[in-house]
Amino acid sequence: MRILSLSWEFPPFITGGLGMAVYGMVRSLLKKGVAVDLVLPAKGKYFFSLRHPEDVDNLPRVVSQIGGEKATPHSMKELKDIIGSPLSVYQTTIGMRGFGGAVEDLGSSEEFGKILDTLNDEYYLFRQVLDYTGMTVDIGKEIGCDIIHAHDWLTFPAGILLKTILHKPLVVHVHATEFDRAGGAGDGRIHNIEYTGMKCADKVIAVSEFTANLIMEKYHIEKEKISVVHNAYVMKDCPVNHRRIFDEPTILFMGRITLQKGPDYFIEVARRVLEKNKNARFIMAGSGDMERQVLHRAAAMGLGTRFLSAGFLDRDEVEQILATTDILLLPSVSEPFGIAPLEAMSRGAVAIVSKSSGVAEIIQNAFKIDFWDIDQMASTILKLIENPREFAEMSKRGREEVANLGWDEAADKILEVFGQLQETAVC
Amino acid sequence: MLNIVLYFQVHQPRRLGKYKVLHIGSNDNYFDDELNRKILNKVSDKCYLRTNRLLLSLIDRFKGEFKVSFSLTGSIIEQLRRYRPEVLESFRQLAATGQVEFMAETYYHSLSSLFDEEEFFDQVGMHSELMETEFGQKPVTFRNTELIYCDKVAELVSQIDQFKIILAEGAEKILGWRSPLYAYSTYNANQLLLLKYYQLADDIAFRFSNKSWLGFPLTVERFVEWIERLGLLERDGRELYVNLFMDYETFGEHQWEDTGIFAFLEHLPGCALKNGHIRFANPRDAIDSINYQPARLSVKEPVSWADTERDLSAWFSNSLQSNALRTYHDLLKKIKRSGSKHLIDVARGLSTSDIYYYMCTKYFNDGDVHKYFSPYDSPEQAYVYFINVLADLEKRIEKETLV
Incomplete structure (x- = not known):
């Protein structure tokens, strides 16, 4: 054929x-x-x-x-x-x-x-x-x-x-x-x-x-x-041992900065987490029509160096950013599939994904939350960063699950x- | 007498590079020195060397009757030492004529007068020392970054013994019905205030080559006539000060050579001095020349010479700027507490006001000016790179404190 x-x-x-x-x-x-x-x-x-x-x-x-x-x-x-x-x-x-x-x-x-x-x-x-x-x-x-x-x-x-x-x-x-x-x-x-x-x-x-x-x-x-x-x-390249950037737990948003992907929910979550626990870093990777708005909002919240924008990343940079990520948040309003959580999970990160995403249909070892439920997303992140054992367990199970997801x-x-x-x- | 006070601001920021999140922790070079070198070379060739040479010849020709004054920031002096020492040498030649006054400001052209008093005193002290080593003058005149001025600035300056004069913008909102031609005193009567006559100064700095301006083309004769007319206002023989303050880059850089800007400067002293009631003066000359009790001027809200608002909005009007400034000043305090000499120097280099100016999002005319000066694609980019730099610096200080 x-x-x-x-x-x-x-x-x-x-x-x-x-x-x-x-x-x-x-x-x-x-x-x-x-x-x-x-x-x-x-x-x-x-x-x-x-x-x-x-x-x-x-x-x-x-x-x-x-x-x-x-x-x-x-x-x-x-x-x-x-x-x-x-x-x-x-x-x-x-x-x-x-x-x-x-x-x-x-x-x-x-x-x-x-x-x-x-x-x-x-x-x-x-x-x-x-x-x-x-x-x-x-x-x-x-x-x-x-x-x-x-x-x-x-x-x-x-x-x-x-x-x-x-x-x-x-x-x-x-x-x-x-x-x-x-x-x-x-x-x-x-x-x-x-x-x-x-x-x-x-x-x-x-x-x-x-x-x-x-x-x-x-x-x-x-x-x-x-x-x-x-x-x-499928992991295209074996992940190189990239360095961690921050000692603190690092939470990543990766995707186009546009309404569909819910970047505005990401910053709201960031604020809620940082109010309770300053010891975290939020990184937003990607570009798009809402980038300006999101940056101004994060600045107005006074998130300082706890909220960083990585901009548009090429493949090699994506690898580097994934290597320093502990939690990947996918708060998409509408996501036909959503591969970023799988990429992150295969490298040991824990994924929190929107219920309105295709990826939520096939993975078990990730947190599935309504995209609008910022309180739930924030408390899940807090729970993960405050309970290293639970984090490690979820990370291990997620990594194994994705490895078998051929x-x-x-x-x-x-x-x-x-x-x-x-x-x-x-x- | 009508005193023409020519003061030129000489400053180039040390611009930050495109510092990305992935650089944090692995790259401690925050500056785009290749770009800084290029710009410095360009401005040195088009403006500084050429204008210095012209001023030197005018001072020589008019034997004590022609005077100019300067403020050079620490940022530019460091860069000149590194890339164009001959430019610095030509400023020293000007200093050696005795006709040129060098003023004090914050070393890094910073906003510290507004955000960090202790830092303000440190930077003013550093800058005064620099003026002494480079030009052999202990400044008696203070000009704050971008002419930012209010009573609080005067109060801070009063705590430093050496200053007798402060320069500020002659904005209507602080003068009301009064004229910027008179010398005033600060609200606490500690210093004399000389106020920029911005209409005339901006005729040269901004409008000189603007073909749609009614005054175009501006001839020296017409300009001097405008100044002469100002003198008619004063019938009691009080000394008037026509304060023409502007960026030095006006000559050859903002106004290109083909606009005739150099010819204008060359013929200005000869034409002005034909009138027996006009002389050139430095700000410090006002201490002796003033022949009346200056009125006190109280300025509650800060004014500056930037943008049409003439306030702080160029550096401090949107959320990017306020978050950047607040985060920076918190970090600077933290680093100072740590006592790491090296990191304090690095951190101070980030106090330069231009960094925050690039984050300005005001539109229309002023937005264009901001864009003209900015090395970044957008105010947001400027913000993102700067916050990344702060994140790196924060990591470094945490690491040093641990050790």
Whole structure:
């Protein structure tokens, strides 16, 4: 079975959970003998031809137009030159241009009229999606596949087109919807792309029951079409022994500083904890539209050096910050999955997660609290930092649980979905 | 007589680097000295060397009739020693003419007069000593950071014997109907107060190259005419002081050479001295020249020369600034109690007012000025890096106290 996998993120180029999730599932699919051709936003007509589990790390690339010439990039810098930074998903800063071609194909699908209008918009991100779509369609036409696997809306236009052109089943994998990202109504144009993608798809995979329910409720996609496959977690790099920064218990918020993620709850919790116990440090890592507001609020509370902002972190910095974290707080208002708690738990931190998160559905050894219940979150933190024994116990159990939380089981579920579609296709 | 008192503020902060959370505990270099060196070089070449040379030649040409005064902060002197000693040497040449007065202020251009009296006395003492070693003058005039002044500042200054004069902003809100041209005395009558004539000073410092300003282009003749007219107000022969206080960087840096700013300065003394009623003076000259009993001026709320508000809002108006200042001053006290000489020096370097100025979030015109001076992308960034630095310093002092 050969899968054409379409993603906007992949390590080492990741900003959120998406890249890590695609990485984990692709590796397990490869282990199970599935061939994966991966198309990422690139600065040239490249795709990555993955055949062995280790390929997810060395990313052997194929230059499409030259007809399948294989080349393995040797340095990180070389890779960076090839792959457009996924940073542009939320921070449209880095340019990707010059795909050309294939744009004429965009008109060939009826559903596509409206989407095409959107992608022709001046807004930079849409132009990037247009470029990606054109390039991906060209590559897809050239190499073909058995199943198209598109992750999140940025790759849905390409998925839809390829399904029409290649007559192959389309599976859309929903890691997050515009409802989660926007924390409100969101962008109607993106809703339309998400809706069309799910409607055109043969199957929809949701990363949690939380997300599946949202898809049914908001997009009216029939229940039978949706499969829930929880994300798992695989540690990409063995954690290096990074130093601790503070002697005091350190509590981390890691994610976009935006309404959906509940950063305002994090500072309220910080204040409540620090009122009772000065002996703690709160670090906020990430960037986003609420960063300013949160900083001013923390300053107004007079939290001094007990509340620090680490800003946006790259992968290496994430490792360093996790190494110094004792408790990870995920107070998300809406979180389709939420990989940060698993990353933190695998390194020995204790996680406190919002009940409205996909990750809460699959882990046992974490505290699950309503995102609005700041008193409960604060008292849980106080209890943990004042009872080292209880902390150690929870930390140990969490670490073990995450270690057993492999992608293999999730990959089996994905394969089951793929298998059904292939059977239908054969009939 | 109309006394033109030219006073130039010479200061460059030692700017902090982009100090991240992950640097805490592993990096004790808080400053972006590469940037500091670059800026100092630029300003030295465009302004300091060139203007010093011009002033030296004017003092020479007008044989005792042309005078200027300066305040150089400890921050800039340390940086000049390190990167551009020849600039410091040219200030010493100016000092050697005897026509140039050097004033006292807080060593680090700090806000200590508002937040920490003990620190204020220490820093003023350090700075006076510096003036003596560098320029051979024991200052008799005090100017507080950014001309911040109120009765409380006067009270503090009165506790130091050496000062006879204090400079302040001639803001309407402290003068009311009165004119900044007269010398006043502090509320306790201990020092003379000379107040900046900000309309005329800002004509040079801010508006000189502004093409949409009615006074543009400003010629020396017109400027001197404006000054002459001020003299008509006084019919009883009382001494008037036209206090033109401004940043030294006005010359060549804020106002570029092609605006004609150097030519303006070059022709100012000759044109002004043609009028027999005008002379140049230093602040200290007022002690002898004043020929009337100065009126007392009480200033309850602090005034400064910063921004259109002329108050403390440039450094102390939002939550970032108040949390930063409070956290800093608490930490400074803690470090002083520990007695660690080395860390006290490090901590004092963080008292420079510019650090808090960069955190200012006022918008419109003043926001632009803040942005022009700030090495950071936003006030929030300035705050974040500074708090990280304090967290590191706090760790260091805790460690030393344990040992």
